[in-house]
Amino acid sequence: MDDAGRAWSAVVAGCWFAELEGRAPADPSTLAGGFGWDGPPTPSRNAGAEGDFGRSTVHFGRDSGSVEAVSSQSVDIAVIGAGPAGAATAIQAARSGARVIVFEKGAHGRDKVCGDGLTPRAIGALNELKIPLDDAHQIRGLRMIAGKQVRELDWPTTDRFPDHGAVWPRRRLDAALMDAAVEAGAEIVFETEAIPVIDDTGRVTGVEAGGNRFDADLTVVAAGAQGAVARMLGADRIPDEPFGLAIRTYAATPRHTDVHLEACLSLRDEDGTAIPGYGWMFPAGDGTVNIGVGALSTMKGFKKLNLNTLLEAYRHLVQDDWDLGPNLERPRAWRLPMSTQRRHGPGWVAIGDAAGLVNPMNGEGIDYGLESGMLAADLFLDDPATAPARYDQLVGERFDAFLRTGRRFSFLIGHPWILKPGLRLSVSTNAIANITLAVMGNLVDNTTPGAAGRVMSLADKTLGVADPILRKTRATA
Numbered sequence: 063m064d065d066a067g068r069a070w071s072a073v074v075a076g077c078w079f080a081e082l083e084g085r086a087p088a089d090p091s092t093l094a095g096g097f098g099w100d101g102p103p104t105p106s107r108n109a110g111a112e113g114d115f116g117r118s119t120v121h122f123g124r125d126s127g128s129v130e131a132v133s134s135q136s137v138d139i140a141v142i143g144a145g146p147a148g149a150a151t152a153i154q155a156a157r158s159g160a161r162v163i164v165f166e167k168g169a170h171g172r173d174k175v176c177g178d179g180l181t182p183r184a185i186g187a188l189n190e191l192k193i194p195l196d197d198a199h200q201i202r203g204l205r206m207i208a209g210k211q212v213r214e215l216d217w218p219t220t221d222r223f224p225d226h227g228a229v230w231p232r233r234r235l236d237a238a239l240m241d242a243a244v245e246a247g248a249e250i251v252f253e254t255e256a257i258p259v260i261d262d263t264g265r266v267t268g269v270e271a272g273g274n275r276f277d278a279d280l281t282v283v284a285a286g287a288q289g290a291v292a293r294m295l296g297a298d299r300i301p302d303e304p305f306g307l308a309i310r311t312y313a314a315t316p317r318h319t320d321v322h323l324e325a326c327l328s329l330r331d332e333d334g335t336a337i338p339g340y341g342w343m344f345p346a347g348d349g350t351v352n353i354g355v356g357a358l359s360t361m362k363g364f365k366k367l368n369l370n371t372l373l374e375a376y377r378h379l380v381q382d383d384w385d386l387g388p389n390l391e392r393p394r395a396w397r398l399p400m401s402t403q404r405r406h407g408p409g410w411v412a413i414g415d416a417a418g419l420v421n422p423m424n425g426e427g428i429d430y431g432l433e434s435g436m437l438a439a440d441l442f443l444d445d446p447a448t449a450p451a452r453y454d455q456l457v458g459e460r461f462d463a464f465l466r467t468g469r470r471f472s473f474l475i476g477h478p479w480i481l482k483p484g485l486r487l488s489v490s491t492n493a494i495a496n497i498t499l500a501v502m503g504n505l506v507d508n509t510t511p512g513a514a515g516r517v518m519s520l521a522d523k524t525l526g527v528a529d530p531i532l533r534k535t536r537a538t539a
C-alpha cells in the first residue's frame with residue numbers, strides 16, 4: 063500500500079456519529095478503529111496500472127483543470143462517481159446511444175474498501191450487463207460459523223438468479239466495469255470531483271467539474287456513502303435509521319481457491335458483547351483472502367467499538383485454519399449506508415450507496431448499485447422527463463420492503479439477548495441455515511413461494527408490527 067493509501071487509512075468509526083452530534087470528528091485515530099472521513103478511494107496494493115481502463119478513456123488530473131479532451135459540454139446523462147452503480151448507468155445508457163459522461167474523483171486503478179463478495183444476485187446483474195466473469199473467483203456457497211456450529215451451504219437454486227457467486231477484488235471489478243462503459247461509448251474523467259448544478263427552481267441541470275459546467279438532462283448521483291454531494295441535494299442518510307461500519311485487509315493464504323465465502327456470525331467485542339455483524343474470509347483466488355469484520359450501528363456500545371481491535375481478534379481466531387500471512391495492507395474501514403432522505407428530484411436520481419441501498423442483513427451493496435444503476439438508465443431511455451419520479455417508485459417497489467425489514471431486523475439483533483438465541487436458531491439445522499442464507503442474501507422476496515419466501519413474508523409483517531417497540535428499546539450506541 064502506498065502513501066496516499068496510508069494517508070486515507072487513518073480512520074473514523076465516528077464519522078456519522080459526528081454528524082449526528084453536529085460536530086466534526088475530533089481525532090480520527092481515536093474513533094472506533096479509525097476510518098477515512100469522506101476521503102477518496104485509494105490506489106490498491108496492485109495500483110499503478112494506469113491505462114488499464116480502456117483505449118478511449120479521458121484522463122486528466124486535478125491540477126490540470128483541462129477539459130479539452132471532453133467531446134461535448136452538453137450530454138444526456140452526467141454521472142458523479144465511477145463505482146459499480148455509476149458504471150452500470152453508463153454502460154446501459156451508452157450502449158443504447160445516450161451521450162454519457164462520468165466524473166470520478168479517484169485515479170485510474172482506484173480501489174474501494176470492500177469485502178469483494180458477489181452473491182448470485184450480483185452475478186445475475188453482471189450477466190445482465192454482459193460483463194465477462196473470467197477474472198472473478200467463482201464461489202459456490204457460504205460457510206456459516208456460529209460458535210462451534212459450522213454449516214457449509216450451497217447458494218440456493220432459483221429461477222431468478224445463477225447458482226454461484228464470486229469474489230472479485232474491487233480494483234479489478236470496477237476496472238472491468240469502467241472498461242465496458244468506455245467501450246459502450248461513455249466518456250470518463252478521472253481525478254476530477256463533480257458537484258451538481260442546481261438552478262433557481264431547485265432543478266439539477268448538470269454538473270460542475272474541473273472548473274467547467276456540463277449540462278445534462280439527467281444527473282446521476284453515484285458518489286457512494288453520502289457526503290458533500292448528498293448534502294447539497296438533501297439526500298443524507300436518515301439519522302434514526304441504522305447503518306453499518308466495516309473494515310478489511312488482505313492476506314496471503316494457501317486456501318485462496320476455497321469455493322465458499324466464510325462468515326463468522328458469533329463475533330464479540332472486547333467486553334464480550336455479542337456483535338450484530340460478522341467476520342468474513344472471502345477467498346479471492348489470486349493467492350489472497352479478503353479478511354474483514356463489520357457491525358451494525360444498532361449494537362450497544364457501537365460508538366466505542368474499535369474495528370481495528372475487532373479485526374485483530376478475528377484474525378487471531380482464523381489464523382491457523384487459513385494459515386494466514388501478514389496483512390498485505392493496512393486495514394481500512396468505511397461506511398455502509400442503509401437509508402436516504404431522498405433519492406430523486408427534478409433532473410437527478412441517486413443510485414447505489416448514494417441512495418442508501420445496502421442490505422442490512424449482510425452488508426451487500428454491489429448488486430443494489432448495479433441494479434439501481436441499470437434501472438435509472440432504462441427509465442431515462444424510456445422517457446427522460448418522467449425518469450426521476452418513476453425511478454423512485456420502481457426502486458422502491460423492488461427494494462424498499464426488503465430493506466425496511468432488514469433495518470427492523472437490525473434493531474432486533476442489536477439486543478444481545480435476542481441475537482444469541484437467534485444465531486443458535488439460524489444455524490441449528492441445514493434446512494434453517496439454508497433459509498437464513500436465502501433470506502439474508504435477498505435471494506427471495508415475500509412473493510417467492512417456499513419456506514424462505516414464507517419466512518420473509520412473516521418477518522415483514524411481524525417486524526412491521528414490532529417496529530415502534532424495537533425503536534424505543536434500541537440499544538444505546
Ligand SMILES: Cc1cc2nc3c(=O)[nH]c(=O)nc-3n(C[C@H](O)[C@H](O)[C@H](O)COP(=O)(O)OP(=O)(O)OC[C@H]3O[C@@H](n4cnc5c(N)ncnc54)[C@H](O)[C@@H]3O)c2cc1C
Nearest residue numbers: 143145146147167176177178179256286308414415427428
Ligand atoms: C468494508 C466493506 C466491505 C464491503 N463488502 C461488500 C461485499 O463483500 N459485497 C458487496 O456487495 N458489498 C460490500 N460492501 C458495500 C459496497 O462496497 C458498496 O455498497 C458499493 O461499493 C456501492 O457502490 P457505489 O457505486 O454505489 O459506490 P462506490 O463504490 O463507493 O463508488 C462511488 C464512487 O464515487 C466517487 N465519488 C464520490 N464523490 C465524488 C464526486 N463528488 N465527484 C466524483 N466522484 C466522486 C468515489 O471516489 C467512488 O469511486 C462493503 C462495504 C464496506 C465498507
